[in-house]
Amino acid sequence: MNTPILSVRNIGKSFGGIRAVDGVSFEVNKGEILGLIGPNGSGKSTLFNCILGQLTPDAGEVTVNGKNVSGMRASDLNKLGVGRTFQQLSVFPKMSVLDNIILAGQEHHGTMLARLFGPGDAGLTAEAERMIAFFRLSHLRDTLAGSLSYGQQKLVDAAMAFMAGPRLVLLDEPAGGVNLTMLANLKDRLVAYNAEHGTTFVVIEHNMEFVMSLCSRIIVLAEGNIIAEGTPDQIRSNQTVIDAYLGG
Numbered sequence: 001m002n003t004p005i006l007s008v009r010n011i012g013k014s015f016g017g018i019r020a021v022d023g024v025s026f027e028v029n030k031g032e033i034l035g036l037i038g039p040n041g042s043g044k045s046t047l048f049n050c051i052l053g054q055l056t057p058d059a060g061e062v063t064v065n066g067k068n069v070s071g072m073r074a075s076d077l078n079k080l081g082v083g084r085t086f087q088q089l090s091v092f093p094k095m096s097v098l099d100n101i102i103l104a105g106q107e108h109h110g111t112m113l114a115r116l117f118g119p120g121d122a123g124l125t126a127e128a129e130r131m132i133a134f135f136r137l138s139h140l141r142d143t144l145a146g147s148l149s150y151g152q153q154k155l156v157d158a159a160m161a162f163m164a165g166p167r168l169v170l171l172d173e174p175a176g177g178v179n180l181t182m183l184a185n186l187k188d189r190l191v192a193y194n195a196e197h198g199t200t201f202v203v204i205e206h207n208m209e210f211v212m213s214l215c216s217r218i219i220v221l222a223e224g225n226i227i228a229e230g231t232p233d234q235i236r237s238n239q240t241v242i243d244a245y246l247g248g
């Protein structure tokens with residue numbers, strides 16, 4: 001059997017008396033698009049932050065391709081091909097779309113020496129242009145990122161995360177605040193990127209329609225525990241999930 005790209009074993013994290021994540025375990029296979037859903041405060045972001053080294057879990061282990069990465073810093077995880085996007089946009093509003101994407105590539109690839117003595121764009125312009133074309137942003141290449149619509153900025157944000165050529169990307173609410181037309185575009189591009197590059201996605205999302213149409217498998221958290229796991233159809237009709245969302 002193939003080694004899962006991500007394996008989360010018994011992760012726990014408390015804040016004072018609040019058990020935000022209560023011993024969660026799951027695996028993600030290479031090339032999968034996994035959704036992580038749950039009501040507000042169910043522990044999704046805390047779990048993401050424990051996986052990505054932004055928080056130190058009280059218990060448990062995280063492995064990437066079988067390698068224990070528990071406690072590893074985000075920059076070292078990047079080197080292992082793990083990336084993320086944040087709920088908050090990370091674009092620089094006063095820089096053009098192209099420059100934002102080149103800068104993201106420099107952060108991922110660039111050594112100090114290469115930045116000092118290499119070409120100004122660290123040779124990343126061609127890659128950034130390809131990424132811009134892929135995300136259908138070519139007409140906005142030279143536009144300041146701050147003057148784009150929110151949905152367009154989300155696309156730029158995704159393009160920036162993908163500049164590192166990650167094998168696994170954790171996306172934190174990619175659809176949040178994005179209008180319907182841009183949502184369809186975003187979903188289409190994520191599916192195409194997954195199909196073309198075999199990149200694995202784990203997606204936290206509140207927009208049910210988006211997550212159900214994007215993901216092949218969904219895990220549901222409530223009060224720090226996994227309460228259900230299955231295909232979108234199985235999750236839609238799961239009474240425990242319906243009760244958790246209705247506060248039952």
Ligand SMILES: Nc1ncnc2c1ncn2[C@@H]1O[C@H](COP(=O)(O)OP(=O)(O)OP(=O)(O)O)[C@@H](O)[C@H]1O
Nearest residue numbers: 015018019020038039040041042043044045046047
């Ligand atoms: N830094 C923190 N300090 C104290 N409590 C926290 C902290 N971060 C999260 N919590 C608490 O842990 C629980 C889980 O929060 P978390 O943000 O992980 O949930 P979530 O499912 O991501 O919620 P949302 O969907 O609203 O983003 C909540 O009760 C929250 O108040």
